[in-house]
Amino acid sequence: MDSLASTVQQVMVEPACAKNQAKTDKQRKKGCTQALKPGAAAGGCAFDGAKIALQPITDVAHLVHGPISCEGNSWDNRGARSSGPLLYRTGFTTDITENDVVFGGEKRLFKAVKEILDKYDPPAVFVYQTCVTALIGDDIEALCKAASAKFAKPIIPINAPGFVGSKNLGNKLAGEALLEYVIGTEEPETTTPYDINIIGEYNLVGEFWQVKPLLTELGIRVLSCISGDARYHEIACSHRARAAMMVCSKAMINVARKMEERYGIPFFEGSFYGSSDMSDALRQIARLLVERGAPPGLTDRTEAVIAREEARVAARLEPYRARLQGKRVLLITGGVKSWSVVAALQEIGIEIVGTSVKKSTKEDKDRIKKIMGEEAHMIEDMSPREMYRMLADARADIMLSGGRSQFVALKAKVPWLDINQERHHAYAGYEGMVALVQEIDKAIYNPVWGQVRRPAPWDREGMS
């Protein structure tokens, strides 16, 4: 526990985090996770966050050491895609019993690791700690060390039991485990001046595949994606990249910063959502690579691809302008999503009637004002009931949000589109921007809305 406590402390004062930089020393010491409010909390635990961050590594066996709830209730529910191995979709858990709680679960865990190696022979096993096994004192770090030695295979402890904090903290603890046990432990067969890492991209719905072909076209090689569609070996070799991009807000900022510190890999923070962010990401990747010695011709080639793709997206979005002009969107989403998406939607005439800023920093809010104007309707903390009223009163034509508030919109008979992690459409890259607009159009213009809003015959005048 001591080492876990110090790791938690360490990731909470992450110096590269903009939020942390804005804090006083005293605030920073308190850490970055707000105390969860019993009876009014929402969202996953640290274990959930660790699993989200690492499960996309496709050839690894992900073994959850704990009671059935942790894996049994959650496995196979995340949409990261693989271009090859499917072992990551197999649910492994020690499913501990009362006996294990009384006498300790380490024996069962050790046997479980052996069974997995015997039956599935993966390049590595990731062992996830959970609350109950942490509480009874199972030392997964020591056990994994012993198992690695005994089986001559990397057995990696992921020490992020649910009760240490939020999903975001779990993302970071997962990153710490990679830094401690995986990154830098193997060497790539070859290296090129065009090798990059993409950090914090999970290839949900396969959306990274809408980005990767452009990189390939530019001759840029993704040495390692942490962790979407990744293989263990790629992550182990990622210390040889020349530059890195950090995606998905601050979830894995500790990985990006420490890799810069340890291996001199410069990084920038970017997003693949929305045309302008996508272009910016390509530019920054090219810039960093050229700074690190890649031939300068890359810059011009990148600009050419950007110009071509932006023109293509603009042409493909044009037909939607007339259909979506003046449509009002309520945007409810946690944290820093891409403002480039907001800008792109506005460009084709969509109006953002409100956006949540619960998890946004002051910097984010300034950006919102810049993009959406001083009158931007920023929603600090909207209860589902208020959301429902706003939709039922037809103050928005569609809500974009995560699955959690899906039924608030649907029960108000208002179109809704999933833009969080359980979504079924890929919105990354230039292609993704077109897909997003297409989905908004499909949702708003579906003929069901006219039908489902019709009153029942017995509710119409003249009938009782």
Add this chain to the structure above:
Amino acid sequence: MNRSGSVAKACTVNPLKLSQPLGAALAFLGIDGCMPVLHGSQGCTAFGLVLLVRHFREAIPLQTTAMNEVTTILGGGDNLEQALLNIHQRTQPAFIGIASTGLTETKGDDVAGDLHRIKASHPELDMPIVYVSTPDYQGALQDGWAKAVTAIVESLAEPATAPIKDQVNLLPGSHVTPGDIIELCAIMADFGLTAVVVPDLSGSLDGHIPTDFSPTTIGGSTVAGMRGLGASVATIAIGEQMRAPAAALEAKTGVPVTLFDTLTGLEPADRLFAFLSQLSGRPVPTQYRRQRSQLVDAMLDAHFFFGGQRVAIGAEPDLLWTLSGWLIGMGCEIAAAVTTTKSPLMARLSVPDARIGDLEDLEAMAAGCDLLITHSHGRQAAARLNIPFLRMGLPVFDRLGAAHRVIVGYRGTRDLVFEVGNLFLANAHELYADGDLAHAGDETHGTQPCECGTPSGPATQDTISITEVL
């Protein structure tokens, strides 16, 4: 029968089982105006919530006491108190159901004592608050459901002085869908009987449009209805898991219990209708006589396709019992049966090597079968085995309408006969389509029916890529 059959495994692979606290939460979701709470870390609630949302495609009220490392070690009383006060203030529930988790159970808090103290110092918490102990390192979903129902009836049901002549209690097991409950209530109504259902998922999770937004459940058993359980003339319990809750209700109120181990199949449906006729003193209404006749006809039409088919089932004990009994009655062989938790039914099941296990066990035993039946997590196994797949149980997240599947009574059984019969037929049709029937009976195809008609190489790859898209 042991934890995982003949070979004790340390590692569960592709879990079939869901946890006890989730079963308790599901039972609480069948109560009107309810906010269920899991006393544990917030992940316990988040996982359960996502799973139920995906299954029912409905908003799921489910809260957490948000325990962390420190509060776990110091004791969860304060978190529980804060959770109750916050829930009361923000959502004004008519009922609060609390289920413990492995986390709070491992620490060993005296939750009942905590609750007593909290209620004493906060008179504003005047709604019924029911607590049930459901560590997730024991049992499975149906155990948690049964324990929660026992706790509900023990804390709310009262003996009545004057019975209500036509009122009957209905205690469905966790495997009984909202659609099944609606069907049963309609059948009972046609006998002039009014059902008091506990828990009543058909009120809350039947997928309907409420007139206004509610942060709690939007229907289900009412507190008044549950207090009035003692006034009923009989209690019908469905599923072996409901034996203990039904016995608790009988002990508390004296209302006699009739337990139906299954309501799927001709004989079980006959037993139900005979019972209702006797209880109500009314003859079986004409439309049900007609439905029985339709079911008999369906069985005659379908038996050609069921006979000799080998089926593998992974389900909780009561659903496994229901399905296997019906399938065996249609001429199928249950070649593999895997379940989640202990049940007296398992000893009565005429299936060799039936065991508590996981989907890895089921997949290994299902090779060569003609049909796989389990929840949606079985789709990877079905694709690898390349056999027809029927989604049953919880969760079903990749098909619509899980809440409205009806398999009880004559009509429910008739529709199930058609659905499963069509799966067998479709598989047989593929034989004709590929012209492989000519080879059936000789070479390897005859002995491995599941591979017939689907050239194994490309077909397998197709299936796998389809799974990827799911």
